[in-house]
Amino acid sequence: MAVSRRGLLLGSALTATGAAVGATAHLIPSLFGPDRLPLDGGYAPAGNADDWTPRGQIRTIWHVPTDQPLVALTFDDGPMPDWTPRVLDALDKADAPATFFMVGQNLRRHADLVKGRLGRHEVGNHTWEHKDLAKRDEASVRNQLVRCHEAIREVTGQTATLLRPPWGHLGGSTLTVADTMDYDVVMWSYRMPEDRFRTNPAGIVDDVAACVRPGTIMLAHDTGPADRLVTIDNLGEIIKAVRGKGMRLVTVSELLAAGTTASPGSGSKK
Template sequence: MFRSRPGVFRAPAVALVAAASLILTLSGCGVDPITPGDARGKAASDSSDSKGGGGEGAVDCARAKCIALTFDAGPGKDTPHLLDILKEKQVPATFFLLGKKHVDRYPEVVRRIHDEGHEVANHTWTHRVLTDLDADEVRDELSRTQEAIRKITGRTPTLMRPPQGRTDGTVSDVSRDLGLAQILWSVTAKDYSTTDSALIRRRVVDAARVDGIILLHDIYDGTVPAVPGIIDELKRRGFTFVTVPQLLAPGTAEPGTVYRP
């Protein structure tokens, strides 16, 4: 999990602390995650016309072997190259963007992410751990990035990822007010702790499963070079890459709700 601030490497042991914090935070505050399959099933049972996913549902993840590729804490200097790779491979992704020194530094890259059909999402303004903040501070962290992205793309994000995956009732309430669903993950390469692209690739491929959500960071040196191999191998294994909204379709991500495979 992403414990460090962008551009700062931490020892792998820190990731274990972050993992424990995530489990305690989710289990101790009444936040019950919903799986992508449950989201699809709920939509199917609630509506006979299956309109929930709209155009997002072109891929039927109830039948296909879907997996979502997501990137946190960008954009950064390597994001344009990543976008070139995704375009060449015809793979959509979901980008959870950081506001300060990222969205405000690379507005043209944010616009390109949006224009090329990827999902643009929120990863707070300064990457503060939201469960350490009061409601007004949580709102500020999220709303500033919401507005910055809206000004660039013309669209307000509907998804967010809490730093370190740490959430609670307060975070959920504020997210609901801002129209943001919370998206966690099932696969992490711990790319903050290594520049070994082959290792990053192996960690992702080994942990990949149906309805998975892959967490990577396009701000670390070893990550973007690992992406072509990840895509090629998972395609070879029969996976279809989708955005997070496509993974949930015909359901839609409900504000405040936590989604985790």
């Protein structure tokens, strides 16, 4: 088989690069610190789980295939004094459930905001400090998730079964820890596009109505920059619009329970 001169040069360069990386691999932790690149067993690889778990896998969910007209509304980053009470008030008025992915330290600090107010709602894990899990090794991920898990249990009385990684970022280390904690990882299929409706806040209601369909997981926030108020200020109307399409709001766990098994080859699981 003929090999071009360019191919030989490229191969030599790659070999030399690999050798250089191998020779200096022991220096990577000191060179890059805790946020080092995922080379030579850096922060993100799953590595070996400490124990064999019953599942040995993790579900990562963007939407739920279902034949029922169900959607889930989720809120990230709280609880915080600015908007969380307003969100809870709007949900109470509409008799609508939601899933709150709470930051553990916020929950500890502002436990009074949610005590007695979560009866119809579900609480999921959003880490202890809203850290980027894709930049953390297994021990650090476990610390972030366990501390938040315990805060949720102690403050709300719920046992979290859902994880939403901040910004949707995750590496293998996150999946390993999530599996040992029997979590499902929940992303989203519709993110409230507040930035598009800063000058036309009511427009977000029509956008939600146009986009939701059975199995949608909607992402909103109950704290953060001011443009997120576009959702908060119109939450009642958003709920009306969703129901106007014949949809029923449920928690993420209820939506998962209503999921249908996909046909072979579709790439989806129940």
